[in-house]
Amino acid sequence: MRYIKLHTNHFGDGQPVICLHSSASTSGQWRTLTDKLADNYHVIAPDLYGYGKSQAWNGGTLMSLDQEAALLEPLFEQQDEPVHLIGHSFGAALAMKAALIYAGKLKSLVVYEPVLFRLLFDSDSTGDAEVEIRRVREAVYHELEDRQPHEAARIFVNYWNGEGSWEKLDARRHSILAGSMRSVLMNFDSLFSDDSNLADYSKIDIPVLYLHGVETRNTTRRITELLAAGLPKLEFCALPGMGHMGPLTHAESVNDLIFNFLKRHDSEKALAKTTREKRNTGAPLSGMGRCLLHEHYTASFAGQESRTRLSSILSN
Known part of the structure; x- marks a missing residue:
């Protein structure tokens, strides 16, 4: 690389x-x-x-x-x-x-x-947190598979920033964030698969x-x-x-x-x-x-x- x-x-x-x-x-x-x-x-x-x-x-x-x-x-x-x-x-x-x-x-x-x-994933005491983040990753993945990058971005933004945050952004920011969702998915997968x-x-x-x-x-x-x-x-x-x-x-x-x-x-x-x-x-x-x-x-x-x-x- x-x-x-x-x-x-x-x-x-x-x-x-x-x-x-x-x-x-x-x-x-x-x-x-x-x-x-x-x-x-x-x-x-x-x-x-x-x-x-x-x-x-x-x-x-x-x-x-x-x-x-x-x-x-x-x-x-x-x-x-x-x-x-x-x-x-x-x-x-x-x-x-x-x-x-x-x-x-x-x-x-x-x-x-x-x-x-x-x-x-490696801890016995984080079950709810693991399920939560896996659901976010899967939601982003499925929206991208359905060719809905704006919806993928909405899910991602509202998860980290709070419900309604996506709706407060203008069309330009929507477009930029939607265009980054493939890279976001790559980041998810690199974090999920890391062995440290x-x-x-x-x-x-x-x-x-x-x-x-x-x-x-x-x-x-x-x-x-x-x-x-x-x-x-x-x-x-x-x-x-x-x-x-x-x-x-x-x-x-x-x-x-x-x-x-x-x-x-x-x-x-x-x-x-x-x-x-x-x-x-x-x-x-x-x-x-x-x-x-x-x-x-x-x-x-x-x-x-x-x-x-x-x-x-x-x-x-």
Whole structure:
């Protein structure tokens, strides 16, 4: 797949930051974050495969999540120093996969609700969430088979944004979103078939900011419960009033959290100082939402204490 080259936008100068957008979107999703970061960072924002100005998916062979991550390799190789990696939704899932593959090239990781659906299939406690997301995928698939891409897009948009969201969009947005549904289906299938598990992701040994909208869907809530207890260098933020599309609906608040996290982790010295201060004071790591360092709760996939406490955080 190395012959596929992603269209990539570059902004600003400084330490490199790569931003990965969600499904049915483009690098333009990060415009407001780019504006905030460009004075201090070199922001690298690719259009992922099948979106924007990058090559369209031809509907043939499925591209796996590993192959999608391989398309990012040139972006990492071109940098002279470790990269801050940011992703939302599908882009966040891809960012976590990239963190496994390119571990030595990353300085930190920021994810807003990675849609690692395969984790639901491998867990004994996520039955309803698994059924829910499988139904969404099947509905999109059947509408595309019936040559109804607008209806497929309506189902997808209303699922992630809330009922009635599709109806609020204009005809131009309808057309763009409908045209992206084949790529969305490819994303679904690459996520469903991925073979990385919780034990794999627990090996991510860089600072991670995990952002979660309290008003999100059941599927991403359950994925969050599975992931958040296992990442060893985690800062977890539950954001009230936000759903899965928080980076778009509440861009200013989300961007502030991301910017502050990056600045704290620009150097190992700064990281050590910040961690010591937060341990000593017990203060939250931001003024938005409820943010916890990993050591503030028991991190165990099997531990009832950690599951109960994390569930309480997510529901408040």
